Amino acid sequence: MSNKKTLTPGDAFFLLIESDKTPSQIGVLARVKLPKGKDKTFIVEMIEGFRKYQPTAEPYNLKLAKRSPTSPMYSWEKVDNVDIDYHLRHSALPQPGGERELAVLISRLHSIPLDHGRPMWELHVIEGLEDDCFAIYAKMHHALIDGVAGSRLMAHWAQQTEPDVAPDFLPFWAKPLPQKNHSTKANSENQSSNKEGFVSQCTAAFKSVAIVLQAVWKSIRGQCNKNSIGLVAPYSAPNSILNVAIGPQRRVSTVEFSTDRLLAIGKQHGGTLNDVVMAICGGALRRYLSELDELPETSLIAQVPVSFRPKDEVGGGNAIGALLASLGTDEEDTLARFNKVIASMSAGKALLSGMNAKQITTYSALMTLPFVIGQMTKIGNRRRNPMYNVVISNVPGPRETRYLNGAELFSVHPVSFVMQGQALNITLYTYADKITFVFTACRESLSSVQHLVGHTTDALDDLERALGIKP
Template identity: 35%
Template sequence: MPPTDSMFLLAETREHPMHVGGLQLFEPPSGSGPEWTRELIETFRGADDVSRTFRRRPKQPVSLLGSTWWSEDTAIDLDYHVRHSAVPQPGRIRELLQLTSRWHGSLLDRHRPLWETHVVEGLQDGRFAVYSKIHHAMVDGVSALRLMQRSLSEDPERRDCAPPWALPSSSAPAATPGGFDPFSLLRAGAGMAGDVAGMLPASMRIVGQVLRDGDITLPRAPKTILNGPVGGARRFAAQSWEIERIKRVAKSSSTTLNDVVLAMVSGALRDYLLEQHALPDDPMTAMVPVSLALRASSAGQDDADGGNATGVIVVNLATDRESGSTRLEEIAYSSRQAKKILGDLTPTQILAFSALQMLPLAAYPVPGFVKYTHPPFNVVVSNVPGPKNQTYFNGARLDGMYPVSIVLDGQAVNITLCSRGEHLDFGIIGCRRSVPHLQRLLIHLETALAELEEAWG
C-alpha cells in the first residue's frame, strides 16, 4: 500500500472518518412507475464483476499491517454494500441532507471493502438520490468522480449502464491478490531517482522566489472558530449555481473561474463569521488541491486503479477587505503567485512541496496542538471537473452531483464543488458541533456572487 494511501487509514478515528462521498440527484425516465427504483437496486446488486478498487480492504483490519497492505476479497456481499433507503416525510431536500449528514459521519467497516452506496427514494418532487462513500485510502476525490462518470451516458435511451463498481464487459477480469513484491519497490525507487535528484535545485528555486517576491501566501493562517477540534457528527449543505454567471464575472474581471469561486467562498466566510462575531482581523487563507491525476490523464496514463495523487497551493482569501471586487483582485494575484511556485516541478516534487505545506496537520492529534497553534490554512476549497454535457443512468437524468469530503481537527469545514454541464454543484461538509448554522453559508455564497456581478457587470 503506498504511503499516500496508508496515511488516511492511520489518521482515521471515530471523530475523523476518512472517506469521501457524493450525493447525486436523478430524475427517473419519463413514464417510469414506482417500481423503477427497486429495479435500479436490483441492477446495482446484480453486478457480476466488481473491479479491483471496490474489492480492496485492509489486510489485517485491527493491526498496523492493515495500514500497510491491501487484500482483495473474491466474493463481495452487494446486499450489504448497496442499501435501499427513503427520506422521511415531507420528503424535502432538507430531509435528504439530514440523512446524508448522518451517513457521512459513520465509519466504514474495515473487515469489508471500504465503500457503501445508498439508493434513496421518497422525495416529494419525484426524484431519487444516490449517496455513495468510499475510503480516501482507496481513491481521491477526482478518481472517485471519474469512476462515477464512467457509469453514466450522454444517451438518454441507453439502458445498459453499469454501476461504478462493475467492470465493463470488455474489461479484463480483476487480478488475483498477490504477495509482497520487493522488486516493485526497486523499480519504483529507480523511477523516482531523477525526481529526488532534482528536489534540491527545485527547493532553492522556490526559496529564491519567496524571498524575491515577498508576497507568497505561506501556510500560516489566523485562528478562527473553523479551526478548532471536531466531533464525529457532521452537517452537510448543498446547492447549485449556473456556471455562466461565474464565467461572466471571470471574463469581465480578467480572472479565472476558480478565482471567482474562491471570491464567493471568501465573501461567504466573511459574512458568516461576522454573524458569529468571529471574523479575524488578518486575512483567512484556503488550501486548494491540484489534481495530479488529471495531469497523468492528459499524459496518457490511467488511474483506473484509484489511489491518491494531489498537490496543494495556499491562497489568500482577503477576508479583511470589505469590497468583493477588491477581494477578487487579491485572490487572483495570490493564486497566480502560488501557481508560479509549482512551475516546472514534476508530480513527485509537487507532492513533496505540498507535503511540507501540510506538515502541521500531522501534529494535530497531539493534545493541545490545535488549541495553541495557528492553522496552516483556514479552509479547504476544491473544484473537481465533472461531466461537460447532460448525462443519464439507464434513462434517469442526472440533476445534481454534490461532493461530500472530509473535515479534521483544525479544519472543521470543507467546501468541494463539481462542474456538471451548465452548473457548479457545491457540497459543504462541517463539524456539527463546531460550525453552527452551516447551511447559512449557502445564502452567503449567493450574496457574494451577486456582489461580484454588480461590481463587474
C-alpha cells in the same frame, strides 16, 4: 500461497491517520430524474437488478485483512461472497423531500464510519425526492478508492449521453474502477508479514507526503521575502474557528449555480473561474464568520490544488500542485476582496511555475505536512497559526448531460472529508452547465455551518452588483 495484497503507502496513509472522529471516507451524490413515463417502481426494479451482481471487480471485492503482531502490514484480501444487501441500501426521504431533507440524510450517512470488516463501500439509492427525482449516494474509504477516482465514480458509471433505459444496466461494482490497480502490489503472506514491512509501510506513507522536505524550503522562503505582491507565505494564516479539534458528526450542505454566471464575472473583471470561486468563498466565509463574531483581522488563507505545466516538463504534461492564496476576508469591499484574491492566486501560480516538477511535489507536501501531523496527534494545528485555514478544491466533471440507466443526472458532486484542525472543506464540482459548492464540515465545532449556503448566494450577488452585471 496467500491472496493478500499489501496496500501502497499512499493508501495505507488514510488508515494510519483516521480516528473515530475522522473516518477517511469520501462520497459522491447525484440527484437523478425518473425517465419519462416511469414511476417509482423503476427504482425498485433497478435495485433488484443491481442486487443480482456480486462485486467481482476490484476494488469492490477487497476487504482489509486481519492484522496481528506478527502480520502488522495493511493488506487487502479478496472476498468471495460479499453480503450485497449490506452494501446496497434502499432508503427514502421524509416529506417534503426537498434539498433540506436530502442534506440532513447525507450528513447522517456521511458521519457513519464504514465497516472495516467488509469491502469499504456502500451504495444508497434514496427515493422520495420532489419532482419525480431520486438520489444516489456512494460512500467509500479513501484507502480503497482515491479522491480523484472517487469524485469521478458517478461520471464513470453514468456514461450514457442519451436517455436509454437498458434492461441489464450494470451496477458500478460489476466493472473495475480505472486509475487504480490494487493488484500490482501482490505479496505472499511471508513477504508482507514482518514488522520491518510495517515500519517501512508507515515510513513510506509519510515520505509520500514530505519527500525531501528541506530541499525546497529555503527557496520558498527566499521567494516570499521578495515581497511578491499577493504571495502568501507559509504560516501567515490567522487562527480561526475553522482550525480547531473536531468531533465525529458531519454537516454536508450544497448550493449550485449556473457556471455561466461565474464565467461572466471573470470575463467582466478579468479572472479565471477559479478566481471567481475563491472570491465567492471569501465573501461567504466573511459573512459567516462575521455573523458569529469570529472574523480574524487578517485574511483567511486557502490551500488550493491546481493543475499546471512545470518548467521542466517538455512533454506537455500537467502536474497537480497546491498553492496558498488569500481569500481577502479582511476586505469589506467586494471588488477589493476580488482583486486581492486574483493577485494572490496569480502570485501562487507564478511561484509554482518557477519550480521544476520535484520542487512542486515537495512544496505541495510542505503545504500538507503540518496538517497531517495535527491529524496524527489529534490536536490539529490550533495551538499556533495554521499553515492554511481551509482547503478549496475545484473538480471538473463532464460538460454534457449524463444518464444513469436512462435517468437524467440533474446534479452530481463529491462529498469530502475533514480532519483535526480543518473543520471545513469546500469542494467545487462542475457538471453540464452547473457548478456546485459542497461544504463538508464538522457539526460540533462549526455552528450553523449550513448558513454558508445563503452566504454563498449573497456573495455571488455582491460580485454581480459590484460589477454592474446585476442592478
